[in-house]
Amino acid sequence: MSEATAYAPADDDDAISFELNGRPVSLTPPSGQRLTTALRDVLGAQDVKVGCNAGDCGACTVLLDGDPVCACLVATHQAEGRKVETLAGLKESPEGSALRQSFLRHGAAQCGICTPGALVSGIALLRQTPAPNEAAAQEALAGVLCRCTGYRQIIAAVCDAASSPDTAQPAGTIGDPIIRLDGRAKVDGTEAFGDDVAPDAALIVKVVRSPHPHARFAFGDLKAYAARHRLAAVLTEADIPGKNVFGVIPPYADQPVFPKATALFRGEAVAAVVGEAEIIENLDLAHFPITFEPLPAAQTPADAQAANAPELHAGRARNVMCTGRVCRGDAASALASAHITVSGRFTTPFVEHAYIEPEAGFARKVGDRIEIHASTQSPVMDQEALAPILGLPLDKVRIVPTACGGGFGAKLDLSVQPFVALAALITGRPAKLAYTRSESMQSTTKRHPSDMTATIGATADGTVTAMRFEGEFDTGAYASWGPTVAVRVPVHASGPYNIPDYEATGTGVHTHNPPSGAFRGFGVPQSTVAQESLFEDLATALNIDPLEFRRRNALQNGEATVCGQVFENGVGISACLDALEPHWKRARAEADAHNEASPGVRRGVGIASGWYGCGNTGIANPSTIKAGVTADGTIILHQGATDIGQGSGTVIPQVFATALGVPVSALTLKGPDTDITPDAGKTSGSRQTFVSGNAARLAGAALRAELLRRTNAGADATITPGATLTVRDGSTTHTIDLSGPVDADGFVVTVSETYDPPTTPLDENGQGAPYALYGYAAHIVELNVDTALGTVELVKVTAAHDVGKAINPLLIEGQVTGGIAQGMGMALMEAFIPGVTENLHDYLIPTIGDVPPVETLIIEEPDENGPYGAKGLGEHALIPTAPAILNAIRHATGARITDLPATPDRVRAAIKALEKAE
Numbered sequence: 042m043s044e045a046t047a048y049a050p051a052d053d054d055d056a057i058s059f060e061l062n063g064r065p066v067s068l069t070p071p072s073g074q075r076l077t078t079a080l081r082d083v084l085g086a087q088d089v090k091v092g093c094n095a096g097d098c099g100a101c102t103v104l105l106d107g108d109p110v111c112a113c114l115v116a117t118h119q120a121e122g123r124k125v126e127t128l129a130g131l132k133e134s135p136e137g138s139a140l141r142q143s144f145l146r147h148g149a150a151q152c153g154i155c156t157p158g159a160l161v162s163g164i165a166l167l168r169q170t171p172a173p174n175e176a177a178a179q180e181a182l183a184g185v186l187c188r189c190t191g192y193r194q195i196i197a198a199v200c201d202a203a204s205s206p207d208t209a210q211p212a213g214t215i216g217d218p219i220i221r222l223d224g225r226a227k228v229d230g231t232e233a234f235g236d237d238v239a240p241d242a243a244l245i246v247k248v249v250r251s252p253h254p255h256a257r258f259a260f261g262d263l264k265a266y267a268a269r270h271r272l273a274a275v276l277t278e279a280d281i282p283g284k285n286v287f288g289v290i291p292p293y294a295d296q297p298v299f300p301k302a303t304a305l306f307r308g309e310a311v312a313a314v315v316g317e318a319e320i321i322e323n324l325d326l327a328h329f330p331i332t333f334e335p336l337p338a339a340q341t342p343a344d345a346q347a348a349n350a351p352e353l354h355a356g357r358a359r360n361v362m363c364t365g366r367v368c369r370g371d372a373a374s375a376l377a378s379a380h381i382t383v384s385g386r387f388t389t390p391f392v393e394h395a396y397i398e399p400e401a402g403f404a405r406k407v408g409d410r411i412e413i414h415a416s417t418q419s420p421v422m423d424q425e426a427l428a429p430i431l432g433l434p435l436d437k438v439r440i441v442p443t444a445c446g447g448g449f450g451a452k453l454d455l456s457v458q459p460f461v462a463l464a465a466l467i468t469g470r471p472a473k474l475a476y477t478r479s480e481s482m483q484s485t486t487k488r489h490p491s492d493m494t495a496t497i498g499a500t501a502d503g504t505v506t507a508m509r510f511e512g513e514f515d516t517g518a519y520a521s522w523g524p525t526v527a528v529r530v531p532v533h534a535s536g537p538y539n540i541p542d543y544e545a546t547g548t549g550v551h552t553h554n555p556p557s558g559a560f561r562g563f564g565v566p567q568s569t570v571a572q573e574s575l576f577e578d579l580a581t582a583l584n585i586d587p588l589e590f591r592r593r594n595a596l597q598n599g600e601a602t603v604c605g606q607v608f609e610n611g612v613g614i615s616a617c618l619d620a621l622e623p624h625w626k627r628a629r630a631e632a633d634a635h636n637e638a639s640p641g642v643r644r645g646v647g648i649a650s651g652w653y654g655c656g657n658t659g660i661a662n663p664s665t666i667k668a669g670v671t672a673d674g675t676i677i678l679h680q681g682a683t684d685i686g687q688g689s690g691t692v693i694p695q696v697f698a699t700a701l702g703v704p705v706s707a708l709t710l711k712g713p714d715t716d717i718t719p720d721a722g723k724t725s726g727s728r729q730t731f732v733s734g735n736a737a738r739l740a741g742a743a744l745r746a747e748l749l750r751r752t753n754a755g756a757d758a759t760i761t762p763g764a765t766l767t768v769r770d771g772s773t774t775h776t777i778d779l780s781g782p783v784d785a786d787g788f789v790v791t792v793s794e795t796y797d798p799p800t801t802p803l804d805e806n807g808q809g810a811p812y813a814l815y816g817y818a819a820h821i822v823e824l825n826v827d828t829a830l831g832t833v834e835l836v837k838v839t840a841a842h843d844v845g846k847a848i849n850p851l852l853i854e855g856q857v858t859g860g861i862a863q864g865m866g867m868a869l870m871e872a873f874i875p876g877v878t879e880n881l882h883d884y885l886i887p888t889i890g891d892v893p894p895v896e897t898l899i900i901e902e903p904d905e906n907g908p909y910g911a912k913g914l915g916e917h918a919l920i921p922t923a924p925a926i927l928n929a930i931r932h933a934t935g936a937r938i939t940d941l942p943a944t945p946d947r948v949r950a951a952i953k954a955l956e957k958a959e
């Protein structure tokens with residue numbers, strides 16, 4: 042990547058010309074216009090993506106005279122007379138074709154928002170070095186951030202681009218590692234994300250936000266302001282036709298679209314302006330008529346629970362939102378009589394999702410309905426939340442999800458949707474909004490900061506007997522998914538172990554911070570840091586090998602979880618630990634040898650386990666899948682699960698096709714759209730493979746049964762798609778009779794099946810069956826610590842994941858590597874501080890140079906409730922990573938890190954404290 046280029050001074054109205062993808066273009070850009078704006082908004086090059094407009098993420102990488110640059114850092118005038126190439130112009134070149142194919146083969150595109158920038162950077166490298174090595178690939182792509190993949194598949198794709206293996210795809214039956222079905226658009230740069238779909242004539246919405254964590258505010262003359270600036274509308278709470286409140290958990294709904302007079306966190310939307318693009322572009326909101334009166338703010342749970350703290354929400358005394366509890370046996374007595382107990386306090390900060398696609402979308406009025414096209418994880422929830430805000434019946438609101446450039450939980454909540462919907466409703470014109478990176482980071486949900494204390498007891502032979510855990514979670518100004526975190530944490534804080542006497546609580550506390558919400562694990566990654574660190578303490582104190590200590594306590598089939606739930610099959614943690622054993626022995630032996638030779642840079646090897654219940658916790662959680670056959674024999678699958686990069690848009694068709702008995706290529710897919718697809722629930726809680734997968738399995742089986750019935754064929758008959766849909770039964774071929782009435786979807790045969798996991802609510806002691814199944818994992822981390830500097834370098838991660846049945850191993854490896862990269866960020870570098878780290882140069886996430894090789898061990902312990910035995914994986918992939926890193930740092934240095942992230946200063950301070958104590 043070239044150096045960031047400063048804006049060139051230029052006069053307005055200077056006409057310039059340059060070559061774009063081989064054709065001459067001329068335009069008259071305003072002074073200082075970014076090249077990204079010219080390319081996307083003027084020249085229609087929407088294959089160029091915008092992630093930050095600050096040169097941090099590389100999503101907008103283009104070639105300028107052959108060199109990769111961030112187009113957002115180039116003034117359009119600087120392109121004068123030069124040659125600009127984007128993915129659209131490069132993709133058919135020999136290097137472009139080879140690299141796109143390699144990206145697909147290696148699963149290097151997940152959500153796909155970073156993919157054009159990564160491909161352009163890779164193509165520039167391949168032009169110079171047709172067969173690059175790993176170091177060259179890392180250097181060439183150093184300026185491109187990817188939040189999904191963990192980069193390893195991208196590196197492999199770049200290094201392997203020159204090879205041209207047989208790319209014939211298997212049928213897509215479960216177990217086949219087929220290329221993701223939506224991959225082609227991602228590598229072609231034609232995938233349409235939230236900022237790519239609005240009509241040209243759309244009005245632009247810009248949000249006015251509170252600069253204070255807690256403030257009263259009052260407006261001046263909004264009408265005069267709107268008239269002076271020729272705005273189409275200024276929106277405030279007074280313009281909301283329905284209820285000014287939303288929330289993902291209805292009993293806790295507490296967030297206004299715009300507050301009436303008091304803002305509760307920095308970055309909260311207080312008003313919005315709507316106008317023509319050129320007006321809004323030049324509008325300086327510093328002069329918006331609003332005055333703020335800052336008020337005392339409580340920005341830690343301790344401050345928020347102080348006697349004189351301001352109460353954020355009526356009825357939530359001392360700002361406590363809610364507490365979840367799980368109690369089994371008598372933890373206090375069992376701890377008192379344990380041979381040994383260990384205790385600790387652990388803290389973790391806000392973690393930002395940092396998906397590369399900031400929230401974006403547009404809305405338009407169609408007759409008496411509103412359509413919202415936006416990046417989301419939960420179209421039906423969006424519809425249910427927006428209808429009351431807009432004062433419309435549910436069927437007057439249509440949600441059409443765009444491609445989602447990463448979500449990880451935050452795009453479960455509303456962001457741009459109410460603003461664009463209100464703007465479209467009030468002005469009657471299409472209205473568009475794309476958050477800036479800073480807006481995205483200020484105003485959307487985060488991983489809950491946590492403050493956790495725990496005590497665990499064991500017998501002399503290393504059998505864990507009891508555990509107490511208390512976790513306090515900063516849920517920010519509004520509830521969002523805080524209640525889910527409060528409930529999930531005590532259920533999971535035991536880890537996947539047999540602990541007979543157990544007591545755990547999780548409490549959410551409101552503060553004047555951005556709302557905390559869902560982020561890959563719902564609090565479980567935090568509680569696992571505490572539990573797995575204390576397991577390490579126990580193993581060390583009892584002089585038991587850490588892997589063996591975990592295996593001794595691993596939950597088995599037939600044993601009760603801390604909720605009293607007994608699984609007779611599918612408990613896969615022992616199998617994960619067994620699979621890791623040879624890697625553990627090898628890594629520990631190598632660490633011993635390394636440390637003898639290199640005392641200043643110490644090698645450490647750590648292990649940690651994790652588990653995660655798939656789906657909602659003890660409440661209904663259905664998915665419905667619909668499918669049908671048209672009169673010409675086309676098989677159409679309607680699946681409403683949003684694919685946010687994790688691969689549900691491929692896995693669900695694989696399950697359906699297997700149950701129906703046809704290759705995936707025989708299916709025509711219809712994706713999420715609340716007018717077309719039934720509700721497949723939200724993409725959250727690692728539920729889509731399991732819940733929607735089961736609905737797809739049922740739908741496939743039902744359609745198969747109907748087609749076979751129509752031909753009187755036996756159960757083993759083969760359904761053969763083609764110009765005519767036929768059924769082959771032994772030596773007889775039947776043409777299926779597809780005459781008859783056609784329904785509203787155009788089907789002559791249709792099926793719709795729903796699956797809701799068999800769970801029960803938790804009682805007052807947290808006892809019950811909260812999940813129909815769990816997925817299990819264990820990670821080994823090998824790393825080096827420079828003891829003088831406190832820096833940590835990961836060497837390798839070996840990850841064993843019990844997925845029940847691997848429906849698509851290629852996608853599994855991508856999920857695991859991406860989850861590990863996020864766990865690594867959580868462990869070593871990420872801490873969101875409101876008002877401080879609101880961009881991607883102050884808030885650090887792992888780059889391509891940070892993530893070490895990952896070896897994924899796929900374990901299959903089928904669960905009777907999973908589709909063909911399969912379990913979810915999305916959240917599991919990062920849960921063990923951070924504690925495994927902390928345990929490895931401890932193995933390397935003896936230093937125990939209890940406050941995340943383990944930045945060099947903290948690691949160095951812990952080493953120094955240890956040296957002093959010795």
Ligand code: FES
Pocket residue numbers: 149150151152153154155156186187188189190397446447686
């Ligand atoms: Fe790279 Fe999603 S695939 S950010």
